[in-house]
Amino acid sequence: MASSITILKNDKLLFKAESIQEAARYLAKKLNTSKNKYYDHIERGYVYNIPFYIDEDEYRFVAPEKISVKRRKELEETGHKNARRIWLIPANPNDYDVDGAFDYYDTIDWKRSYNYENGDIIFIYVSGNIKKIRYKVEVIEGLVTDEDIIYDNSFWIDEEKFKQSLEYDRARIRLIDAVDTPDLSLTRLRDNGLKGNIQGAMKLNGELLDYIMSFFQHDLTEGYFPDEVPEPQEEGKSKTVTVNVYERNPIARKRCMNHFGVHCQICNMNFKDIYGEVGRDFIHIHHIVPLHLIQQDYVVDPVKDLIPVCPNCHAMLHRKENGVYMSVEELRKRISANEIKNHKIFS
Numbered sequence: 001m002a003s004s005i006t007i008l009k010n011d012k013l014l015f016k017a018e019s020i021q022e023a024a025r026y027l028a029k030k031l032n033t034s035k036n037k038y039y040d041h042i043e044r045g046y047v048y049n050i051p052f053y054i055d056e057d058e059y060r061f062v063a064p065e066k067i068s069v070k071r072r073k074e075l076e077e078t079g080h081k082n083a084r085r086i087w088l089i090p091a092n093p094n095d096y097d098v099d100g101a102f103d104y105y106d107t108i109d110w111k112r113s114y115n116y117e118n119g120d121i122i123f124i125y126v127s128g129n130i131k132k133i134r135y136k137v138e139v140i141e142g143l144v145t146d147e148d149i150i151y152d153n154s155f156w157i158d159e160e161k162f163k164q165s166l167e168y169d170r171a172r173i174r175l176i177d178a179v180d181t182p183d184l185s186l187t188r189l190r191d192n193g194l195k196g197n198i199q200g201a202m203k204l205n206g207e208l209l210d211y212i213m214s215f216f217q218h219d220l221t222e223g224y225f226p227d228e229v230p231e232p233q234e235e236g237k238s239k240t241v242t243v244n245v246y247e248r249n250p251i252a253r254k255r256c257m258n259h260f261g262v263h264c265q266i267c268n269m270n271f272k273d274i275y276g277e278v279g280r281d282f283i284h285i286h287h288i289v290p291l292h293l294i295q296q297d298y299v300v301d302p303v304k305d306l307i308p309v310c311p312n313c314h315a316m317l318h319r320k321e322n323g324v325y326m327s328v329e330e331l332r333k334r335i336s337a338n339e340i341k342n343h344k345i346f347s
Helices: 020-031 039-048 065-078 098-104 159-165 186-191 206-213 250-260 271-279 311-317 328-346
Strands: 005-009 012-017 052-054 057-062 086-091 107-111 121-126 132-144 170-178 284-287 306-309
Touching (some): 039 052, 039 057, 039 065, 098 121, 170 250, 250 306, 306 311
Antiparallel strands (some): 005 057, 052 057
16 A cells, blocks of 8 residues: 655654655665565554664654554454454452542553553453453553653552562553443353453454444543643744643543533533534533642542533633633623624624
């Protein structure tokens, strides 16, 4: 498949190829090896953002998003060897509070039991008294360097196990979806293709994969929104935009949406009603209490502290008027007053 491939070496532009074949030929000539050696690395690289290492050098391969998305679909629909791998792994709630960790973090640095790579999907089976698959995550960094690891010791229940975990290699995972259904219990999994128990990481395929996948239909991390809306800038100047961790936390988002629904709580807009199927379940989540008033150990209440809003209303909530942010109720009144005013003008 012809496509433009940009080759980066240690984050610096190395070469722009017109196709995967040209990219492979270039690397083969530069590294004095066979071009066939690099096809798989290049393809998995640009499709799933998986780096390729030669000694101390990191190579990355980048293609236009439209091309990478199309190729990813082809790989996964045909079961190609370069398609992302899908895993099932256990988590013991008596050792580690995985529920609490996903409530607090949007990414976790997880034990790298196997050579997980960027783009791999992992389903997490919570053992103990739960005995159900609860989470779908994506590997966004196959191997986290020691200096970048986030040590979530507050969620380790067993202190000795936490000390042992300090010796692990870690992969960074991003929570995609969470479900809680008896249909993903150990008994039901055995009825649908699971052989034996879930005692370690296993690759998923066939009947069991199809069964598990059918319960995970959403990406709960869609709809992130910056905690600050940038004010107008002079051309060439930049502004740092921070992201509210509570607004992007998948578990908090889901609980908020389950309570309020997916229509804007200020202007009542529902994206599916206006845009059709592409707008289903799309909504932003706003944190009502300003971040600077929240202590670091604050535990978010998805019903009292979060509220679904459309992007327009969300932007207005994050803009200051005379140095002050409008509250949700103030914005509601503003919209209501303007609707009455406009009705009088056009009636």
